[in-house]
Amino acid sequence: MLDQSEHYMIKVTISNYEVIISPITYTKHLNWADAVLYCNFVEIDGLNDWYMPSRAELNVLCLNNDFFQHHRGIYWSQSEEYRSYPDDYNMAWVQSFPDGYQRLSYKDFDYWVRPIRKLIL
Numbered sequence: 664m665l666d667q668s669e670h671y672m673i674k675v676t677i678s679n680y681e682v683i684i685s686p687i688t689y690t691k692h693l694n695w696a697d698a699v700l701y702c703n704f705v706e707i708d709g710l711n712d713w714y715m716p717s718r719a720e721l722n723v724l725c726l727n728n729d730f731f732q733h734h735r736g737i738y739w740s741q742s743e744e745y746r747s748y749p750d751d752y753n754m755a756w757v758q759s760f761p762d763g764y765q766r767l768s769y770k771d772f773d774y775w776v777r778p779i780r781k782l783i784l
Contacts, residue, residue: 681782682720685713692773695755698739702778713778718742718765720779721758735760737774 685707693701702715716724718740742756744767754767757774768774 682716682724682779683782684724685778685780693739693776694773695739695768695770698774698776699741701776702741705778707778710780713780715739715741715776716779718756718758721756722763722765724779725758725760725763737768739774739776743770 685705699715702713705711705713707713719742721738721740737757737759740756740758744754744756746752746754746767753770755770756765757768758765
């Protein structure tokens with residue numbers, strides 16, 4: 664369920680915890696490694712404990728897409744997958760908003776990223 668926080672961020676309940684969605688989408692597409700760095704080092708409203716959401720967290724955000732309905736595009740998740748056939752390569756999961764489609768992508772492709780913060784209930 665989406666709730667407005669006291670700021671301009673959005674809270675979403677996921678299982679036994681809540682996440683706060685960053686009010687900021689990075690203004691350009693990033694490859695996966697740069698997206699991870701951005702999420703790990705960004706400071707928003709004096710807070711620096713942001714991280715890139717997992718595949719499962721992105722899916723919940725998409726199902727509660729009131730916030731993301733105006734933020735269309737493909738977003739990185741932190742969920743990685745290694746494939747050894749036919750070639751060795753590392754991939755990560757991405758989520759398309761608002762249609763909910765998830766797929767694996769090469770990490771050197773560029774997509775949007777939106778950090779989140781975890782709040783334990």
